[in-house]
Amino acid sequence: MSQIIFKASDTYSELDDYFKTIKCSSIFLVCDAAFKFLKIKNYFEQVSNRLGIKVVKFDDFQPNPLYESVEKGVHLFKSSNCTAIVAVGGGSSMDVAKCIKLYSNMNDNENYLKQKIVPNQIPFLAVPTTAGTGSEATRYAVVYYEGAKQSVNHESCIPSAVLFDSSALKTLPDYQKKSTMLDALCHSIESYWSVNSNDESKKYSSEAIKTIFENLSGYLANEDAANENMLRAANLAGKAINITQTTAGHAMCYKLTSLYGISHGHAAALCVNKLWPFMVCNTDKCIDSRGKDYLENVFIELSKLMGCEKAIDATQAFSKLLEGLSLQFPGNIKDEDFDVLKTSVNPVRLKNNPVKLTEDEINILYHQILEK
Numbered sequence: 001m002s003q004i005i006f007k008a009s010d011t012y013s014e015l016d017d018y019f020k021t022i023k024c025s026s027i028f029l030v031c032d033a034a035f036k037f038l039k040i041k042n043y044f045e046q047v048s049n050r051l052g053i054k055v056v057k058f059d060d061f062q063p064n065p066l067y068e069s070v071e072k073g074v075h076l077f078k079s080s081n082c083t084a085i086v087a088v089g090g091g092s093s094m095d096v097a098k099c100i101k102l103y104s105n106m107n108d109n110e111n112y113l114k115q116k117i118v119p120n121q122i123p124f125l126a127v128p129t130t131a132g133t134g135s136e137a138t139r140y141a142v143v144y145y146e147g148a149k150q151s152v153n154h155e156s157c158i159p160s161a162v163l164f165d166s167s168a169l170k171t172l173p174d175y176q177k178k179s180t181m182l183d184a185l186c187h188s189i190e191s192y193w194s195v196n197s198n199d200e201s202k203k204y205s206s207e208a209i210k211t212i213f214e215n216l217s218g219y220l221a222n223e224d225a226a227n228e229n230m231l232r233a234a235n236l237a238g239k240a241i242n243i244t245q246t247t248a249g250h251a252m253c254y255k256l257t258s259l260y261g262i263s264h265g266h267a268a269a270l271c272v273n274k275l276w277p278f279m280v281c282n283t284d285k286c287i288d289s290r291g292k293d294y295l296e297n298v299f300i301e302l303s304k305l306m307g308c309e310k311a312i313d314a315t316q317a318f319s320k321l322l323e324g325l326s327l328q329f330p331g332n333i334k335d336e337d338f339d340v341l342k343t344s345v346n347p348v349r350l351k352n353n354p355v356k357l358t359e360d361e362i363n364i365l366y367h368q369i370l371e372k
Contacts, residue, residue: 132180134238183265
């Protein structure tokens with residue numbers, strides 16, 4: 001699916017052109033609590049007077065959004081007769097907007113999660129406010145129904161247009177800025193070694209990895225050009241995992257987030273940091289149908305993308321990068337946590353991992369991950 005990508009100007013004139021092109025009369029704006037701090041807020045407050053476009057704002061949801069919140073959004077979208085959807089925010093805003101788009105032509109009297117998805121052509125513009133999830137480039141969304149995580153997956157929910165607004169990254173807290181970057185980097189690395197990788201996904205991954213390293217210092221210094229390039233890198237990483245999905249690094253990270261309150265990207269990086277050298281040293285356990293030699297070459301290719309010669313050197317470079325970010329290490333680790341952790345891993349994502357992992361090996365990796 002092709003995706004129109006805009007670069008934000010000071011006046012957001014490209015948005016005027018976009019809304020005129022799609023003949024938009026009313027916008028359904030899905031945004032999170034951070035919206036009020038963003039420069040783009042002024043644009044949506046003024047567009048009605050300037051272009052006669054009605055804006056209906058929906059922000060009645062929380063991080064890790066509930067199914068009931070999506071239901072409210074669908075009802076408001078339908079009752080307000082909006083002609084386009086705009087999502088401004090991080091992963092949760094994207095998830096809610098994606099589900100509203102998918103469910104907007106479904107039967108309101110039945111559970112949306114149980115109905116067959118029928119694609120629609122509702123224009124959908126995404127404005128990511130972090131350079132991490134790449135959600136604006138993927139067919140995945142997550143909502144929580146009766147306490148359980150529900151994965152939604154359909155090509156029709158991928159935004160048709162994306163605006164890269166570097167000013168949105170200016171106000172991010174330092175920890176969030178670092179951890180979202182790590183999420184994009186882990187997406188790129190995991191996609192590159194995934195058993196589902198192909199030439200297209202590896203092209204996206206490699207470009208994302210190179211862009212992240214080329215712009216890392218400027219991004220951490222909050223420079224506009226580097227912020228914009230990091231948004232592009234996250235989008236490329238999203239395009240990569242849209243093809244391959246993630247692997248054991250992400251499968252292992254989710255419980256770390258819920259147990260210790262660290263961010264998703266931080267948790268993913270802690271897992272990749274120990275998983276990567278384990279896999280480099282255990283290519284004899286390769287389950288990629290392309291074989292052990294292919295996998296070893298993949299690790300060499302990854303090392304070169306990171307400016308290293310040997311596969312093991314790339315793992316050390318990643319570890320050095322993570323250490324240099326000085327992120328606070330998880331605390332309050334209990335012995336009984338490891339029993340919870342080793343059984344928390346999604347086996348579907350392990351099937352995407354190129355090296356077979358047993359429960360004992362996962363347990364050992366968790367001990368390494370949580371060892372200071």
